[in-house]
Amino acid sequence: MMTNKNSQPALSTELDDGGILTITINVQQESMNIFNQQVMEEFTALANDIDHNDDIKAIIFISGKSDCFIAGADITMLQQVQTAAEGTAIVEQAHVMLQGIANSKKPYIVAIDGICLGAGYELSLACDYRIATNNPKTKIGLPEVMLGLLPGATGTTKLSRLISLPAALDIMLTGKQLDAKRALRLGMIDEAVSASILIDTAKKAAKKLIAKQYTRKKLPWSQRILALPLISHAVIYTARQQVLKKTFGNYPAPLAILDTIQYGLNKPIKTALAYEAKKFGELSVSSEAKQLINIYFATTALKKETFIDNSVKPNTISTLGILGGGLMGAGIATISLDKTFASVRMKDIHHEGVLKAQQHIGHYYKSRIKRRILSAEQAKQKANRFTGTLDYSGFNQCDLVIEAVFEDLSVKQQMLNDIEALDNPNIIFASNTSSIPIKDIAEKAKCPENVIGMHYFSPVEKMPLLEIIKHAGTSEQTIATAVEFGRKQGKTVIVVDDGAGFYVNRILVPYINAAMQLGLEGVTFEKIDQALTRFGFPVGPIKLLDEVGIDIGSKIQPILENAFGERMKSSGVQETLIANKRLGKKVKKGFYDYSSKQKNTIDDSVYEELNIHQKIDMDENTIVKRCLYPMLNEAAHCLAEGIIQSPRDGDIGAIFGIGFPPFLGGPFRYMESTGIDTIVNTLTDLEQQHGGQYKPSNILIELKDHKSTFYK
Structure with missing residues (x-):
């Protein structure tokens, strides 16, 4: 029925005796279906036949791939966009196709099983009836804001008209x-069913629509009233204030979503969609979208990165051992139980340590049950894979052991010795150290090839990065296994070379350190x-520093100062505060006042303790440069020394590990967009004013001299 010159068509069709045409979407040579040029062209060719063939009474869209309907639009199309008009033209083409479906006299039904995001859900919005499966992998949404864009293929306009306005805003803004x-x-879909009856349910819905026996339920009046002009403006105004409070206006996409809805909500659909396309075009060429799209492609590439010879296959981790029941150990246990199929065996020196870890796991699953992410039975099955002990019983059956105790080299070396004494030469020993070189931990090991660093970030359940550290003797098998297990835990993984502080x-x-120095000079905290x-x-x-723990940060400081000298010289602030038992939020005493009813208030007594008696006014731009430029410079040092393998890894590590602003693309993208000349000149000026900690790295000077960049 469908003629397509492409030898591997994305769409295939089947017409049954009742006049129901099933269109199966299966984009070839892609692991997931994407809404791309081929899909649009093939459907456009098919649409004319649908409209004029009286044998076709209704149409069903379904996926030919398991666990994925359509994952979104083909983002590569945006890489070629140079002007706002080009970006607008891309979505206008999608508008023509999707409005053709929406305005058809024949009913369209979408049968969703698996991922249905972005343009996938926008295709669904064009249909008359939407069915999705209860498959845990079924995810529905419009996540374009994460790429610095708005849902531009009718999504912004149509979702805000389909469901309650606050709910639509929440989905698109987050x-x-x-x-x-x-x-x-x-109300985003009309029916939720088991995957086994998805197509049967879709055909039943088609028959009802053919017979005109279905009328969509209207939103309750209490929700419809929120779309009225004056009320909707108030709702959008409140949302705008919340966005600005959270983002300080650094991200234009949420504001563009609000503008688009406010402009078009009560206007004719054609007018609203034209404005949506215009705003999408403007966003598509914004620097923020370009950087966020760079991050998307970088993280996608990292998921496929092996970091080693591709022929080396990872070992399976069936049993994970964890040493230490503190927050880090409990967090590692939690994500391992939740994301992987491994059993978890934890050792602590106190019953209380194991008990607290168990309580931590319990609280996590209680929240998951409350949010209806898991049933009580599912949560119980996962939590029951956890066991605790005060000795090493059961640890000889572990495939991987992660130590998560305090930063003490001798303690970590002793733990490694204890694990090796279990006479299982296949156990991988990983340290969660945040600063101690892995080669030092492995110095006395019988099997140094089995020793690696797996540096998680707190809170483990929320922070997406896992920094894996290989020392010179770490085997490729060990690296492969750690990388694979980290990914199964849901982490974005980078592999870095060994060295003080890693990356x-x-x-x-x-x-x-720069922030501490500014405080000593009199800039208020x-x-x-x-x-x-x-x-x-x-x-x-x-x-x-308050959140992490002032004492925790101080343990890293001397290791780095010893390794790198003046660049890492301590201001002495943390040492003074620790001596006064001012350790941060965990003891309700840090830089901030935790007894105050007002949030984010500095405890004024900290100035007295630090002997700070003057307060100076400094503009924000200067403060940012004083703090940020040492970080940028050190990132360049790490690349030059081979600590990180590429600028990409450095950008992702900084964004996912310490929250470097994503819309700026990471340290290396930021240096390039600012200009290497500007970075070097600013560092030179700062060095002259404030000392050697600002001395530009050789790699930056070389890039400046050769007018080169990090990303070739």
């Missing part, structure tokens, strides 16, 4: 992905944090 049950409750903490420490959060960091350096 990029949330919903399961079928939650999507059904909101993430090594670039973080000079940033923190509030002003420092305010400047860096306005710049785009999720929290400022002062707040970050």
